[in-house]
Amino acid sequence: MLLFKYFCDNTKNLMNISSKTSNDISFEDFKKQILQDYEIAFISRACSLLGRKEVLTGKAKFGIFGDGKELPQLAMARAFKNGDFRSGYYRDQTFMMALGLLKPKDFFHGLYATTDMKKEPMSGGRQMGGHFLTYSLNEDGTWKDLTQQKNSSSDISCTAGQMPRLLGLAQASKVYRHEKGMNSTKFSDKGNEVAWGTIGNASTSEGMFWETINAGGVLQVPMVVSIWDDEYGISVPAKHHTTKEDISKILSGFQRDEEHEGYEILKVQGWDYTALMHAYENASDIARQEHVPVIIHVTELTQPQGHSTSGSHERYKDDKRLEWERDNDCNKRFKEWILESGIATDTELEQLEKQVKRDVREAKKQAWSEFLEENITAKKTLVKLMDSAAETSSNRNFLKKLKNDLIAIEEPILKDLAVASRKSLRYLLGESTPERQSLVNWVSSFLTKTQPDFSSYLYSPNDNRATNIKAIAPTYDPNAEKVDGRVILRDNFDKLFDNYPNALIFGEDTGAIGDVNQGLEGLQEKYGSTRIADTGIRETTIIGQGIGMALRGLRPIAEIQYLDYIFYAMSSLTDDLSTLLYRTKGKQKAPLIVRTRGHRLEGIWHSGSEMGGLIHLLRGMYILAPRNMTQAAGFYNTLMKSDEPALVIESLNGYRLKEPKPTNLGAFCTPIGVVETMKEGTDITLVSYGSTLRIVEQVARELIEVGIDAEVIDAQTLLPFDVKHDVVESLKKTNRLLVIDEDVPGGCSAYILNEIVEKQQGYRYLDSAPQTLTAKAHRAAYGTDGDYFSKPNAEDIFEKIYSIMHEVNPQDYPKLR
Ligand SMILES: Cc1ncc(C[n+]2csc(CCOP(=O)(O)OP(=O)(O)O)c2C)c(N)n1
C-alpha cells in the first residue's frame, strides 16, 4: 500500500506505527492519493446532502446515507483486494464509491428507484438506496470470476442480518485454503480473501452479532468486522445499547493471547486518517495471512444529518452533542489535517470542493431526467391514445378529464401511467371502436413489460433451475435388499460428496457421529472434518455459513437438527436467503440446501410440521417434504444439479423404516414441483405429504372394506406445488377433494386447497365441498397418545372421508356415529 508506506517512512509523530522497509514514494504521489481520498469523501458527502434534499422535496421516498462515516470506509477500501467480499449495511456508500463501484449518478438512481439495472445497478429499484451489491453472475446465471473483482454481498435492511452471512463468506477462504480437491478457479486464490463486515454500534446489541462473533472465534476465519460507532441507534444513545457503553471493552474477552485463539481487536478514532490506514492494513494482514478474525471498533463517528430522512436528530441530541459532532465530523478533521500537514492548500481544496459540488449536482440532474425519460415518452403515447378514445366515446368528458389530469403530471411515475390508462378503460366499457382496442393493447403491453421489473427472479429463469431438472427413477435389483431409510440417505450422500468436490455439510452433531439419525455415518472419516463438520448449537449462523459459502461457489448443505428449531434461523432464511435472487435481480445466487427433519415424532418440539409459516415466509426457496428417504435422497440429487436454495424436511419417523435400496444412488432424481399418485381411485381425491401420507395410504386400504375407493396423491413438494396441475386431473375423475396434513388449521392445507381450487380451477369439477383435515391448533402433545389426540390419526381420516361420502349417498354410507 503506497500511501501507508509513505506514512511509515516520511511522516513524523504517527502513533506507534512500526516502520516497514519500503521504497519511498514521491511527495506528489503521496499527495495525489490523499487528495483522491479527500475527493471521494467529499463526493460521498455531497451526495448525502443533496440526497436528503431530494427526499424532502418529494422526488425520492426515503434516504439513508453514509455521511459522518466516510473516513474509515476509505481506509477499508484501500485494504480491500480482488476476491475479497464485503457484508455490510446502509452506511457504506463511501466504500463503494472509493472502489469505483458506485457513481454519484447510480446513487441518485437508487434514490429514485429507477427500474433499469443499467442505470440503477444495485437492485433496479427493488431496494431502497444505501443497499449495495456487486455482480457475481453473468446474464445466463453462470459465475463470473470472483477472484478478479471486488465483491459485495447484497445488503439487507435488517440490522445485524449481514453478520451470519459474513461468517460463511470468511469460512469459504478457509475451506478453499485447506481442502485441496475443491474447484476454486473462479472463487479463491488459496484462501487469501478476507470477508469484511460492517455494522453500526447499536446493532451490536442483536443476538446475530454475538452469535457470529463467537462462531468466528471458534472457526478462526478471515473476517474483519468494523463497528461504525456514532454512539446512537436512531434516537437511542449507547447507554441503552451496550454494557459499559463500549463495545470493544466488553468484547475484550475474545482477544487472542499466547495460549488461546481468538480475535485481534483494534480500536481507532473515526476521524483519524493515519490511524485508520494503519489499523486497516494491519487487520488485512492478520486476517489474510493468519486467518485470524479481527474486530475494528471505529469510535467518535457522527451523523451530520441525523439517522435518515425520516427524522431530525436535533430532537434527541443536546446542543453539546451536536456541537461536538460538528467539530469532529470526520471529513472536517480530515481537511484540517491535510491543511496542517501542508499536503494541500486551502485554495486547492476549495477548488476541488467546488468542482465536486458541480459534478454531483449535474449527476443528480442527469439521473432524474433519465428516470423520467421513458415515462415521459410513454405518457405522450398514452395521452394520444386516450385522446383518440375520448373522441369516439360516449364518455368523452370523463375521458378528457382523465387525460388532462395525466397531462398535468409533469414528472410521471409508472403508477401514474397505469392508473390513468386502466381507469380510462372503465369509461370505454361496451364500446368496440379501434381506438378503445388500441388503448386496451397499450395497457396490456405496458403491464406485461412493467410487471417483471418488480416481480422477476423470485426463482431462477435459467435452464438449470430446480424445476427443470429431469426426473430419473430409482432402479432396483430384482431382489433388492430392504434397508433402514437412513442407510439409503447415507449411501446417497456418500455418492454426492464423491461426485461434487465443492459439497460440504455441517450442523449440530453432523460430523463425528454422522448426524443424530446416522444419515452421514462414517462420512467424516472418509471426507474429512471440513466437509462433514460439527458446529456449535447456533442455528442462525449455521444458515449464515451456508449462505456465505454458497455465495462463493461452494455447495453447502446446512443441517438444522430438528424442524422445530429452524425458527431461530428464520430471519436469515426469509430476509437474506429467500430474497437474494429477487433483490439482486439475478446478480447473486446462494444455492444452499437446508437439511432438516420433522413431523410426527414425540412432543411439542420434536414433531413439528409448521409448514404454513415456512411456505409463506420462504418464497424464493423450494420446500420439499419427501415421504421417505429414497424420495429425500432423490431431492438432494436434483438440487445438486441445480443452483437454487431449498429446504428438505426428512420424516423423523422414517429413518428406521425399511425401503428397498436403489442401485443408482447419487443419480436418481426426484422431480421438484411434481406430485405422485400413490393409489388410484374413483370416489375421492386425498392429497397429503410427509409422514401423514403413510397414514392416509393405510386408511385408503381400510376404506376399500366399506366400498370407498380413494385416490391418494403425495404432494411431495410444497413450494412449488404441482406445477403440471395433475391434481385437477384427479378431481375430474373423483369430483371430491380432501387435503390432509399435520399443520395447524388454515396452514399448509389451506395453501394446497387454494392451489387446487383456485389456481387449478378445481372448483369446476367438485360435487362435494372441498375440505381440509389438519392437526389441532396447538403443538403436538408428547407421546403416542399426544400424537393421536393432536394430529390427524387414522380414525379421524377414515371418519372424515366417510362423512363426505355419507353426505353424497346416505343410503350406501349410513351414519357412522
Ligand atoms: C432488525 C431491525 N430492527 C430495527 C430496524 C430499524 N432500524 C434501522 S437502523 C436502526 C438503528 C441502527 O443503529 P446503528 O446500528 O448504530 O447504525 P447507524 O444507523 O447508527 O449507523 C434501526 C433501529 C432494522 N432495520 N432492523
Ligand SMILES: [Mg+2]
Ligand atoms: Mg449508530
